Amino acid sequence: MSSTAWSNRREAGFGSDEKIVILTPPEVVSFLMSLLKIQDLKLSYSLPSGEEIPILDIPDLQIGEGEQVALSGESGSGKTSLLNLLAGIQTPTSGAIRIDGNDIAGMSEPERDRFRATHLGYVFQSFQLLPSYSALENVLLGMMFGPGPDVGFATELLTRLGLADRLGFRPKQLSMGQRQRVALARALANRPRIVLADEPTGNLDPGHKQDAIKLMRERCEEQKAALLLVSHDPAVIARFERVVKMSELNRQQTVHHSREV
Amino acid sequence: MTLSSTASGLFLIVRRSLSQHRLSTLVTVLSAAFGCCLVMAVFSVSSQSRLAFGGRPTGFDAVLGAKGSALQLVLNTVFHLETSPGNISWHLYERMESDPRIEAAIPYAVGDNYHGFRVVGTTQEVFTAFREGGISLSVMDGGRFFEGERREAVIGSTVARKTGLRVGDAFLPSHGFSEHGEHHREEVLVVGILESTSSPADQVLWMPIEGVFRMEGHVLRGAGETFEPHAGVEIPDEHKEVSAVMLRFRSPQAGFKIREELAREGADATLAWPISQIMIELFEKLGWVHRILTLVAYLIVIMASGSILACLYNTMNERRHEFAVLRALGARRRSLFSAIVMESSLIAILGVVLAFPLYVGLLFLATSLIRSQTGVVLPVFSFHPALVLAPLGMVILGAVAGIVPAFKAYATSVVDHLTG
Incomplete structure (x- = not known):
């Protein structure tokens, strides 16, 4: 078992500085409720010359229901590739990704599209809002390819934010x-089981970063969505109870600054 | 959920794109509208003209006239166009008139005009024998048909409208077929105005044939030498001549037999029969005009769908990011494909909707032109299959035009366009 699972701690603040830290053995976590489970995940790119460039080699990663995890790592460490795999935007070379009991690595592309629309929320580094649509329409568009547009819920989400x-x-x-x-x-509009956030504070002033992260965590918790947040910003990561280091997760340590394809 | 909600999502994307690219939307919608409108107009005008000109517009089957072109005879007597090819003797008219196989034989004597409208000398029978859509000529209230040999005239409704002549007015006809001819010195009294027939008959001033014979300056050559009628003196029949005789047969066989007889005798006359066949031949001769117009209309339709394709294709690069984001939100490739085909179809649909008012306008122009040139009124709003097929074809071509850009949208790679 990788050491990452062992670092899975639960904090419960009781209004004091005192923290109760519960350490849970990884077997128990996986037995209880593992929302996301990666096994022997490998991703490599093949060059036109036929040469294979390995990017990811992740033997194991599990995230529980509603769990909030920060994934840290330098650029080029394969963080974005991992998120793309989890979102079903890319497919792994080998290995399994189970989210909420579904093996997304084995799905067809339309099935992954559908799964993405119904189970996942994605917050991009540069937000990737559509410029010709209003804030409300941006939220509704996501719903339209998932469970269907719900103006009430979309308005409520934006209002609460x-x-x-x-x-x-x-x-x-x-x-x-x-x-x-x-x-x-x-990202929250389709009531996802897990929100994937890729450097979501990358474009924010330092002063706003903490507020943004706090809000994101609160909302995810409220909607019982797990959160996997990727960041290389120590200030952002510091607040997370569970931090997974890309360097520890990924056995493929060669750092590729090349294309992210 | 999904089907209708996906559709509503696609519709939002299509609408937004159309309003984001207002100028190219406008241009492509207009080109689709023009193309569709032109195809509808070419087909319906040509088939309506075929019906209006090629039918049995005057209720006559044949025209007997001077030796020469049958088409010229028909144009001259039915449509009152072109000049008369010459005259035939009065006895040929009398022979037709007394032939039991002939239901009606009406003499026409042409050669004068009033403000460019033809003066036709004829007998009173014309008013009962003439049929337009099954209805014979009738005068409006306050008028009557002309009588005998008097210098009286019954005028067509278009003549009345254009010249302002009313019952009780007198007019001076001019010699020849153009209004710049020399004026006669004798006035003719208008005694009646005909109800509109929507046919070339509306552009005619009808007079007793005797009145035309006796018009000052007219000479008759029925007997070979010139004869100038004098007032109060009976014109001997051998001196009389007519421009043409309008004939209605009791049976189609009569046409064959009479044509045969005339040919056998070597008569100095042409029997233009059947009139409808001669008009159809005219349309066949004019077929190239129709073919060129059709070709032009089709080309415009193809250009329209080509411009839809080009305009959409050009937006694909700028929209790749949008497509990638939508894909990341869970939109399927085929949904994006559908969105683009929907968009191109919608452009075509908007064009088709606009094509109908354009069509009505264009046809109004075309029919008023045809009416002023020939007096024939085309039924603008009559149905033609092209009114359904052209719009349908335009929408299908519009959808097809969307396929190439749609494949580009389909092929959008999420990973390529969302990094960073």
Whole structure:
């Protein structure tokens, strides 16, 4: 078993500085409720010359229901590739990815699209809001390919993220922080089981970062969605109870600064 | 959920794209509209003209006239176009008139005009024998048909409208077929105005044939030498001549027999029969005009769908990011494909919707042109299959035009366009 599972700690604050830390053996975690489970995941790119360039080699990773995990690592360590695999945007060379009991590595592309729309929320580093749609439409578009548009819920999400008076605004009329919150609302709109966030604070002022992360964690917890947040920012990672280091997770240690394909 | 909600998502994407690219949307919608409108117009005008010109518009089967072109005879007597090819003797008319196989024989004497409208000398029988859509000529209230040999005229409704002549007015006809001819010195009294027939008959001033014979300056050559009629003196029949005789046969066989007889006798006359066949031959001669117009209309339709393709294709690069994001949100490749085909179809549909008012406008122009040139009124709003097939074809071509850009959307790679 990898050491990462052992670092799985649960914190419970009781209004004091005192923290109760419960250590759980990995077998128990996986037996209880493992939402996400990766086994022997390998990803490599083949060059036109036929040469294979290995990117990822992850023997094991598990995330429990509603668990919030920070994944840290330098750029080129394969973080984004891992997220793409989890989101079903890319397929692994070998290995299994089970999310909520479904093996997404074995799904067809339309099945993965459908699965992504119904089980996953994705917050991109540069938010990737659609510029010609309003904040509300951006959230609704995500719903339209998933469980169906629900203007009430979309409005409620945006309202709870402090954007009640910005529903009709286009992304470029919004501040970076507001855009980040629209992206969060969109990720949560389909009531996902897990939210994947790729450097979600990368474009924010240092002052806003903590607030943004706090909000994201609260909302995920509220919707009982697990959170896997990728960041190389120590200030962001520091708040997470469970931090997984890419360097420890990925046995493929060669750092490739090459193309991310 | 999914099917209808996906559709609503696609529709939002399509609508937004159309409004984001307003100018190219406008241009492509207009080109689709013009293409569709032109195809509809070419087909329906040509088939309506075929019906209107090629039918049995005057209720006559044949025209007997001077030796020469049957088509010229028909154009001259049925449509009152072209000049008269010459005259035939009065006795040929009388022979037709007394032939038991002939239901009606009406003499026409042409050669004068009033403001460019033809003066036709004829007998009173024309008013009962003439049929337009099964209805014979009738005068409007306050008028009557002309009588005997008097210098009286019954005028067509278009003549009345254009010249302002009313019952009780007198007019001076001019010699020849153009209004710049020399004026006669004798006035003709308008005694009646005909109800509109929507046919070339509306553009005619009808007079007693005797009145035309006796018009000052007219000479008759029925007997070979010139004869100038004098007032109060009976014109001997051998001196009389007519431009043409309109005939209605009791049976189609009569046409064959009479044509045969005339040919055998070597008569100095042409029997233009059947009129409808001669008109159809005219349309066949004019077929190249129709073919060129059709070709042009089809080309515009193809250009329209080509411009839909090009305009959509050009937006694909700028929209790749949008497609990648939508894919990351769970949109399937085929959903994006559908969105683009929907978009191109919608452009075509908008064009088709716009094509109908354009069509009505264009046909209004075309029919008023045909009406002013020939007096024939085409039924603008009559149905033609092209009114369904052309729009349908345009929408299908629009959808097809979307396929190439749609494949580009289909092929969008999420990973390539979402990094960073």
